[in-house]
Amino acid sequence: MTRCIGILLYPDFQLLDAAGPITAFEIAGRMAGDAYALTLLSRDGGSIRSSAGIVLDTTGVRDAGPLDTLIVVGGDGSRNAMHCPDLRAFLRARTNDTRRLCSVCSGAFLLAAASLLDGRRATTHWQRAEEFIRLFPHVRVDPDAIHIQDGAVWTSAGISAGIDLALALIGDDLGDALSRRVAQQMVVFHRRPGGQSQFSALLEMGGGEGRFTELLGWIRSHLHNRLTVETLADRMAMSPRNFTRTFRLSVGMSPAKAVERLRLEAARERVEHSDTPIETIAANAGFHNPERMRRAFLRAFGQPPQAMRRNASAM
Structure with missing residues (x-):
């Protein structure tokens, strides 16, 4: 059976949001004997500039044939595209005959504008999460997840997370073994768990505008310490209240959440790439005991440290 995957574009879309999933489905289609057919869509068809x-x-949405899965990409143009009545009507109509509706990055704005995310869990790029929450208060936003499935609707975080989404969809269709082969062919990590944090991207960007870059580095070097808001605020020579407010605006999450994500990042690295006992990793990362770290792993990654170590060893 060949599944038709529609990729919805609009002017000023983000190229990798489309190219990443297209490549994943193309490789999976070859490996599984024409398992997928790809079609690029836009409001009126023709050439669409990224x-x-x-x-x-692209093909115009009025001429779109049957679709198994429809993926809405993100990009700067999503701000205009989400106000297009034709695109909103197309998305709403496709809920009746399309098995899965998906978005990459700010493509979630189009799904939300069409009222398709009301009451659902969803995610988007961390930089636009506050705007998304303000515009669409009826959506249950998790701004930290890589991708989220809520029924027949799948949403993913920014840019490269579209590849994670595509691999998850391929695994859902054709099995985990083939999805793993596609990831190996693409030379990417095999299916980062949907609940994994986007926070690594924040670190690479220095915490938004860079005001807290040095502090984030200091935290990473002192994860074994007790890192309270008061301790961090004192290091920045700020009051706890002002520090918490400014940190959240700059980095996109609370100081406590950031500390936990840094601890998780450090612990995960050692869990997957060393033979260090779990108890030692928990202590060095500041979790103090394995059970506390296990609960944090379940919240963030959907599986305990021991399972992640086994999965990493199997790759």
């Missing part, structure tokens, strides 16, 4: 200036040819 924010990078690269142009892709």
